[in-house]
Amino acid sequence: MKRNVWLEKWKYPFILLFGIGISNVGGWIYFIALNLIVYDMTQSALAVSILYLIRPLSTLASNLWAGSLIDRTNKRSLMAILDVARAGLIVLLPLNSSIWYIYVLVFFIQMAGSVFGPASGTYITMLIPPDQRPRFNSLNALIGSGAFLIGPAIAGLLFLAGSPVMAIYINAAAMFLSGLITLLMPNLEKGVFAQKGGARLEWSVIRADWGTVLRFYRSHIYITAVCLLFGAIMMVMASAVDSLEAVFALTVLGLTESSYGMLVSVSGAGIIAGALVNTLVAGRVPSAALIGLGVLGVSGGYLLYATSSAFGMAAAGFFILAFFIAFANAGFATFYQNNIPVGMMGRFGSMNGFIEAILIMLTTIVLGLWAEWGSLQVAVIAGVIVMALLSLVLGGLLWRKVIIVQKVSGTGISVQQGAAYTTIETRRESGPEQ
Template sequence: MMLHKRYSHWWGKGLLLGSIGISRIGDFIYLIAINILILNMTGSPAAVAGLWIIAPLASILTKFWSGSIVDRYDQRKLMILTDVIRAVLVALLPLLSDLWMIYGCLMFVSMASSIFHPASQAYIVRLIPEEDRKQFNAFQGLTSSGAFLIGPAIMGVMLMYTTPDMAIYLNAASFLISAVILFFLPKLDVKKTDSTGSRSLTIRMVVSDWAEVLGFTRIAFYVMFIYSFYHLILLIGMALDSQEVVFIIQVLDLSELEYGLIISLTGAGSVAGAFVNSLLVKWLPLKHMMGGGMLLVSLGYLIFSVSDSFTVATLGFVLLGFFSSFSNTGMITFYQNNVPAELMGRITSVFGILISLLQIIAIIVFGVVAELFSLRLLYLSISVVLIVLSLVLWAASLKKSAISYYEEKVNVNHSS
């Protein structure tokens, strides 16, 4: 009986990893294909840049209410439903002739993704026991890193023989395959009503949920500080990433071919790092994975900012890619272990709104600053800031983990 249970447990984890991997491969194919599709349609760099604003904007429009649904309904069904919705909408993209229609369709695709992410986070916490989460997250990082390498490679081959439209259809198919795999995962019980017994989404429910998230944040301030501070560092790095192609081609005077090679080698470094991480994860403390990993990622940015050749620039990006898996695995596991499954959808969604707002602001600000000042000076200055912030994160993560939300509630109830 125990052997059967263990087999089912690993089978479920394997299916979940397979679904994530297939979906991620499709995402990277789609990311390149949609940029090429928009550029071919409009010939406008501004139109392409608009694609980078859609996802965080959709997140803001969706996440202030989606967490209330995620925590009350079958997360597996939500994941399947959003996969199917994304498959249908993505398949429609090559058939649309107007830019505004494509933007509108992409907005709904991103809104579905904004529901899928917190649903998958909550489902993982329910499905995977706490003692197995670090190893699972390491394998998930390996899966995503592999997708980062395989997806663009498939896209490159497809562009040699087909059109971007076919790549977009392949992405739609990947969502359907992901949905089919998720169908075979176990159904897990969730709370389906709010405190009033309602099963429907209401304004009162959303307000009540936001109040509960704020209450949890006050009780588990340390946990949410680490989570927010980590994502602040990620946002700054992401804003730098939005200027990487300009830095490589205009500042370093490298060719588009060399740029593509740097990105490919970064992907290879990410896969190598994820593989090493999956081997060592059992012996690595979360606090060192988060803080130390992020510090080495920041060091990669610094090396890239002072580079004057293809070799040094590649070294910086490979270092960045290699250690990103360590920091991501540490942060995800820390978050899963300290946030109750019953609140994860709401907390992920509420903080996702703030993250998306900051993402939009950071991309715009960095773009303007890059126009006014030296891009190398910008990269160098921000890289130093990232290193300082990473040291602060590492120091803060050395503190013992905060008491859990429900332990605190029990203590309060007993004392009263």
């Protein structure tokens, strides 16, 4: 009887995780194949690096209006449409040998991905009850870790059997399958938006939505600070430092390409180990503790890597930072789901993504110019120090909140009740859904 109840409870979460897994593996195959295709076409490292700039540019182009669309649209339908649309665009990639043709298609593929992220996050929050979220997020982190290893391995086998173009088509099929799996999920908003007249993306509506998010920022400073600081650490600074990773390993550390490949393998082992441990502690450790431990561990690993002078230290740094990524991501996902109102989650996430995209471009340019005109190692160390300082600020902020909650629980209110109260107050103070 208990087994049937458990299976019924986890039926749709497991279907969703299966779809996410297929999409993640396909994404890695696409990422590697696209880099190889562009390099084979141009023989230019600069042409490949432009692919990395397209993602934040596409985020800037989409995220100012995407949140308004997401919060006024059936999330399940939107996710399925975006998956199918991305599959169609990916199929078109190998049909023309013009580099600008590829850049334009990649831009629209990334735009669809920028909309898909907040939409799927909102749908997951609606589908997964609060008591299941820590376990679901830990499993999601484990699947992402597995995709990090399995995706490149499958891509390598596909390259041996065929070509990068074949890998592109395989990813398109995976994306299409992910869209079909999405349609198997429950339609949680059936008829809701038909009654409200659907999505209206007028300028006045979008501008009013920005105001709604800004008011939420001001009235929920703690939640906003945690979200923006986490993004600054795990997205902005990590992306800027990672953009110099390969050059740093080959020039400063003096590693060969095969040694650098071993470093990547070490990080893969760290990700898997961290994700496995995280699944064991899911639900037993508060999300604030997971976030604080995760960002401090990631920053510590980056600092060890940036100050290393030999392969051993660099490998230890890679393993440590990779190990703690799962804790940080799973903890933050639970925190986000429990504290951001579902009715404005699309707008809030899109605005955060817009801010992060601007900061990613600025910090990547600054560190790149510093490395080009000054010292590469000093540029990397400076970026990592900023990351570590932000991690200390975020860790202190979270620890202070944990102490307050413990004091509240000592007066007769449990930690769970306090979290629920925070969520209820968040929904009430944010006003009616727009």
